[in-house]
Amino acid sequence: MNLKQLSAKLQLSQTTVSRALNDYPEVNEATRVRVKRAASKFNYQPNIRATSLATGRAKAIGHIIPINSSEVFNPIFAEFIAGASQAYSKRGYELLLTTTESNTEESVYRTIASKGSVDGVIVHAPRFKDSRISLLQELNLPFVIHGRDYSNTGDYSWIDINNRQSFYQATKLLIDLGHTRISLINGVETLNFARRRLMGFTKAMTDAQLTLDQNILFNGDLTEANGYHAATKALAFKNPPTAFLVSSYMSALGVRRAIHNANLQMGVDVSVIIHDDELSYFHNTGDVPQFTATRSSVMEAGMLAAEMLLSIIDKPETAPLTKLLEARLTIGASTGPNRSDT
Amino acid sequence: MNLKQLSAKLQLSQTTVSRALNDYPEVNEATRVRVKRAASKFNYQPNIRATSLATGRAKAIGHIIPINSSEVFNPIFAEFIAGASQAYSKRGYELLLTTTESNTEESVYRTIASKGSVDGVIVHAPRFKDSRISLLQELNLPFVIHGRDYSNTGDYSWIDINNRQSFYQATKLLIDLGHTRISLINGVETLNFARRRLMGFTKAMTDAQLTLDQNILFNGDLTEANGYHAATKALAFKNPPTAFLVSSYMSALGVRRAIHNANLQMGVDVSVIIHDDELSYFHNTGDVPQFTATRSSVMEAGMLAAEMLLSIIDKPETAPLTKLLEARLTIGASTGPNRSDT
DNA sequence: GTGAAAGCGCTAACAA
């Protein structure tokens, strides 16, 4: 069923039907009701391609996910996108997903812009001095960054968690529990969040006058394998860490595996703390430090980002929007480095 | 830059330019070259909305992800979609992502179909007696199921792993290592994969004349929390399992956490085995049974599914395509129920 | 308050 058919059925012009459906004020209330009733009766849905061609608005938002051969699709991105998707459908927008390897990145953005298939994009995983920001500004394509480029003080919209603060808090918590040797399993150094997380970690350690041991600070793709290897290495030292602060689920899985092995084989005993996503979603680690979190925090961030972007698209002249999400730690039961003390 | 402008620059009709760009045989080779050169020079990209309006083909595929409030966006789906996305862009297709809660499911499919924004869809997480299959057939929208509905012997296309066989193999492996009490952490019962996995598990146990203990068989959303609670419960029995077979990454994270706690507190000693995704992606569990896997297996499946769907769209009269992916287990070092034996 | 007609950017008959 298309407009033509619907208006034929109603004995009205396409124009009137279109206006009625789009809530133009001038149409007679009676006809509007009649039209809307018929539309839902026949399950009429305007063809979004035709609409977008006529209006020049794609009614779609692009999400461009960087992937590389070692790291899986970051589950946090997936969660974030799920949240965004809900916001889009509420507003009648579609979500276009594109993946890109780093070498094709710029061309992917350029193509998307010139194809006109989206009205804006969400940029994931910003890097330090990320070239995508100026590229998008040049292309004049509205965007919101999921994260931030701290090296760029220019005007752009972003939504981010307070990586520094959340890692500061988490580290401080471990320190307060008595841990002095804490291993940090972090993302690759070029990613902004990893830099900020390190800063928070470092500050907490320094504040407590603890020295950093570079041997138990790790950077890399946030994979299960990397988590495993890093933790295994850390635990093999004669002086192993008593706690881990981990930057992702995936790594955490590997870290737990390594700890399991170490427990079994060497009797090594650690308390683990896992930082799990960009919204300071801390995992409940059982009887070791306990944090509450809901998965929905990530989805919420996705929704927020989507709404930010849509409002920018609606009113292009608005100043850049930014949103900093604070860490949400809730401390439950706690365990120090030496369990037998508790 | 659009067709009109480009053809003006070239002093050719839009038709000719269009034909040259789309490799119609009749155009003069010289003009084709000239046109293509100009197109790339001006970075001309056809407006996909206009194209799709003119051709009646959306040049887009929809992925519809079921989400619910407790389970996060399944990372396997994310990975699968990343693979599919690559296949689409190679063929000039876009990927439209939609999320749906179970109560709105049917209307989401209907809306997608009537909006005409996709040429086909991939259905994730099929259930037993899934109504979506007949719905899509009725809507006449090409589709491929990621998974299968075993209750439906009708003609439809799917790609699936051999859930039954892989869980059979995994269970048998654990049995061969000497385990007799194995806990199964599985997805919700209405999902096909969970049913099949249980079948494989059951068969291996029965073949070995081991009795199933319903107390250590769990069904539920594949979340970290559920994994934790299930494993904690299992480990609290006076006669705890010596091995776990787990249906997902997320649950595995919880299971490991529970084991960690149990190791610390009760000296409970388990070997873990984790089944991790729908492609029999088995995690290396360190010094306990070791399986090789690459993340790309899931992406590959996504690519395959995408290619299947595109070929169905190209030739709608082809018979349904199906693809069964076999489990890929590789046994490395192994550990029986009583580590001290090894 | 409603309708006729043009046009968004492209493709596809039909001509030439």
Next chain:
DNA sequence: TTGTTAGCGCTTTCAC
């Protein structure tokens, strides 16, 4: 081998 024309399904002037 190229061009003219109509039309995909919608919105949007401009009339009435």
